[in-house]
Amino acid sequence: MSRLAIKICGLSTPDTVGAAVRAGASHIGFVHFAKSPRHVDAAQIAALAAIAPGHMEKVGVVVDPADDLLAELTAGGALTALQLHGKESPQRAAAIRQRFGLPVWKAISVKTRADIDAATAYVGAVDLLLFDAKTPDGSALPGGMGLRFDWTLLRGLSIPMPWGLSGGLSADNAAEAVRITDAPLIDVSSGVESAPGIKSVDKIMAFCKAVSAC
Numbered sequence: 044m045s046r047l048a049i050k051i052c053g054l055s056t057p058d059t060v061g062a063a064v065r066a067g068a069s070h071i072g073f074v075h076f077a078k079s080p081r082h083v084d085a086a087q088i089a090a091l092a093a094i095a096p097g098h099m100e101k102v103g104v105v106v107d108p109a110d111d112l113l114a115e116l117t118a119g120g121a122l123t124a125l126q127l128h129g130k131e132s133p134q135r136a137a138a139i140r141q142r143f144g145l146p147v148w149k150a151i152s153v154k155t156r157a158d159i160d161a162a163t164a165y166v167g168a169v170d171l172l173l174f175d176a177k178t179p180d181g182s183a184l185p186g187g188m189g190l191r192f193d194w195t196l197l198r199g200l201s202i203p204m205p206w207g208l209s210g211g212l213s214a215d216n217a218a219e220a221v222r223i224t225d226a227p228l229i230d231v232s233s234g235v236e237s238a239p240g241i242k243s244v245d246k247i248m249a250f251c252k253a254v255s256a257c
């Protein structure tokens with residue numbers, strides 16, 4: 044078992060949730076964003092989360108969500124954390140954490156060192172920072188596009204809170220990403236797919252094996 048936390052995100056079928064469990068992932072993620080090929084609704088999230096063991100973290104990925112939506116997604120207790128992947132401010136993120144009583148992750152879109160420095164505004168407001176590649180202006184999705192950023196920007200990162208790395212990871216580059224960044228949590232979505240939104244059991248297995256060897 045790896046010392047690293049592994050999140051397999053954008054799951055939408057029972058067999059791929061099962062694969063993430065068998066492969067030793069610590070976290071699974073469900074995307075609720077209509078424009079995403081990985082979009083799942085509240086009922087699907089509840090059914091998929093129920094397949095995974097209780098100790099596994101189940102993260103709901105949302106983009107600039109309204110409180111009504113968050114109330115719907117969290118009502119059944121299936122999710123153990125919320126990943127905010129839009130333009131939520133530190134104040135909005137803190138309000139969500141307080142209102143819904145779940146750990147909150149904030150995705151930080153990274154292109155330059157300044158993006159990482161700006162993330163300190165979220166210290167105290169959220170529970171984990173997830174550094175992800177900035178998608179191009181006008182993109183349909185704010186994440187899940189298989190894009191990576193310059194991982195050397197995270198070298199020697201000193202931030203007083205949990206954090207993770209995402210964006211363009213796959214079985215082929217995960218070890219390099221860990222070596223460069225020393226990230227304690229690794230998050231993957233499109234890098235374990237055979238086509239957008241179609242997760243591959245084999246790629247999930249290969250990814251977890253590669254990370255576990257780090």
Ligand SMILES: O=C(O)c1ccccc1N[C@@H]1O[C@H](COP(=O)(O)O)[C@@H](O)[C@H]1O
Nearest residue numbers: 052079128186187188189210211232233
């Ligand atoms: O995956 C999506 O479709 C998505 C939609 C909206 C917000 C975030 C989304 N994905 C998240 O982006 C990162 C990186 O993904 P990738 O590995 O580069 O494909 C990850 O946390 C996804 O869950």
